[in-house]
Amino acid sequence: MKQTVAEQIHDLQKKLTEYAYAYYVKDQPVVDDAYYDQLYQQLVALETAHPEYQTSDSPTQRVGGVVRKGFEKVVHEIPLYSLNDVFSKAEIIAFDQRVQKTLGHAVSYICELKIDGLSISLKYENGRLVRGATRGDGTIGENITDNSKTVKSIPLTLTEPIDIEVRGECYMPKASFIQLNQKREEEGLDIFANPRNAAAGSIRQLDSKVTASRNLSTFLYTLADFGPLHVTNQAEALTHLDDLGFRTNQERAVCSTIDDVWAYIESFHDKRSQLPYEIDGVVIKVNDFSDQNQLGFTVKAPRWAVAYKFPPEEAQTTIEEIEWT
Numbered sequence: 001m002k003q004t005v006a007e008q009i010h011d012l013q014k015k016l017t018e019y020a021y022a023y024y025v026k027d028q029p030v031v032d033d034a035y036y037d038q039l040y041q042q043l044v045a046l047e048t049a050h051p052e053y054q055t056s057d058s059p060t061q062r063v064g065g066v067v068r069k070g071f072e073k074v075v076h077e078i079p080l081y082s083l084n085d086v087f088s089k090a091e092i093i094a095f096d097q098r099v100q101k102t103l104g105h106a107v108s109y110i111c112e113l114k115i116d117g118l119s120i121s122l123k124y125e126n127g128r129l130v131r132g133a134t135r136g137d138g139t140i141g142e143n144i145t146d147n148s149k150t151v152k153s154i155p156l157t158l159t160e161p162i163d164i165e166v167r168g169e170c171y172m173p174k175a176s177f178i179q180l181n182q183k184r185e186e187e188g189l190d191i192f193a194n195p196r197n198a199a200a201g202s203i204r205q206l207d208s209k210v211t212a213s214r215n216l217s218t219f220l221y222t223l224a225d226f227g228p229l230h231v232t233n234q235a236e237a238l239t240h241l242d243d244l245g246f247r248t249n250q251e252r253a254v255c256s257t258i259d260d261v262w263a264y265i266e267s268f269h270d271k272r273s274q275l276p277y278e279i280d281g282v283v284i285k286v287n288d289f290s291d292q293n294q295l296g297f298t299v300k301a302p303r304w305a306v307a308y309k310f311p312p313e314e315a316q317t318t319i320e321e322i323e324w325t
C-alpha cells in the first residue's frame with residue numbers, strides 16, 4: 001500500500017539519522033555519500049512541501065541558520081572542573097600513593113586520551129537536546145545550543161527519553177584543520193594556530209551556518225548529572241554514553257596498576273602523531289565512583305584524577321602522516 005506523505009517523511013528522517021550516526025559517531029559509513037545526499041534532497045523537498053511534518057530533530061535541522069548578536073550566559077549547576085597536571089612517572093606514582101593512602105586500599109584506574117579541544121556541556125530533557133554550553137570559567141559558560149545542533153556527532157535525540165547532562169570535548173580533526181587553514185590562506189584570511197583554537201573559534205561563531213561548515217566533532221567523557229543511570233564506575237559510564245548515542249573515545253583502557261598506566265602512556269607517546277585528532281596527554285582517573293566520591297575535589301580539581309601532559313609536539317603533523325581511520 002502506498003505510504004502517506006507523513007510516513008515517507010518519517011521513514012526518510014529515521015533512515016538518514018541512522019546513516020548519519022554510523023558515519024559521524026561510529027566512523028563506519030553504511031551508505032555512500034551520493035546515496036545519502038539523494039535521500040537527503042528527497043527529505044528536504046518533502047519537508048519544504050509539508051512543513052507540518054518537519055521535526056526539530058530532523059537531519060535537515062543540522063545546517064544552522066540562526067545568527068546571534070552575542071551568546072547568553074549559562075550557569076553550570078554542577079561546575080566543570082579542571083585537572084591537575086603531572087609531567088613524569090614519579091608524579092604519577094606519587095598520585096597513586098596519595099590515593100591508596102586516603103582510601104586505605106589499591107584501586108583500578110581508567111586511562112583516557114586527553115583530547116585537545118574545548119569543553120562543552122550538553123543537557124537533555126526527555127531524551128531531546130535542550131542546551132549546549134561552553135565551559136567558560138567552569139561555573140559561567142556561553143549558550144551555544146544553536147551551534148551544538150550543527151555538530152553532526154552530537155545527538156539531537158537520545159536512544160532513551162531521559163533527563164541527563166553530559167560533558168566532553170568538541171574538537172576539529174587534524175585533516176579539517178589543515179584544509180580550513182589552506183582555504184583561509186587562499187582567501188587572505190588569518191589562519192588558526194592549532195586545531196584547538198580552530199574548534200573554539202568555530203563553536204563560538206555567531207552564525208551557526210559557519211559552525212555547520214567547520215566539520216567539528218566530539219568525544220564525551222563525563223556524566224555531570226547521572227539521571228536515571230545506575231553506573232558504578234567510569235568505564236561503565238562511558239559504555240552508557242555509547243549506548244545513548246554519544247561519540248566517545250574508544251582508546252580508553254582500565255589499568256589495575258600504575259605500571260599499566262605508565263605503559264599505556266608510553267604506547268600513546270609514539271602513536272600520538274598518527275591520530276586523526278590532537279591530544280595533549282592522558283587523563284588518569286580512579287575508575288570506581290564510590291572511591292571518587294570518597295576522594296572528592298579540591299577547589300578547582302578532583303583528587304581522583306590527574307592529567308599527564310606530553311611534552312609539546314615537535315613537528316606539526318603533515319596530512320600524509322595521519323592514519324585515515
Ligand SMILES: NC(=O)c1cnc(OC2CCCC2)nc1N
Pocket residue numbers: 081082083112113114115116117169221222283302305
Ligand atoms: N580533554 C579530555 O579528554 C578530558 C578532560 N577532562 C576529563 O575529565 C575531567 C572532567 C571532570 C573531572 C575530570 N576527561 C577527559 N578525557
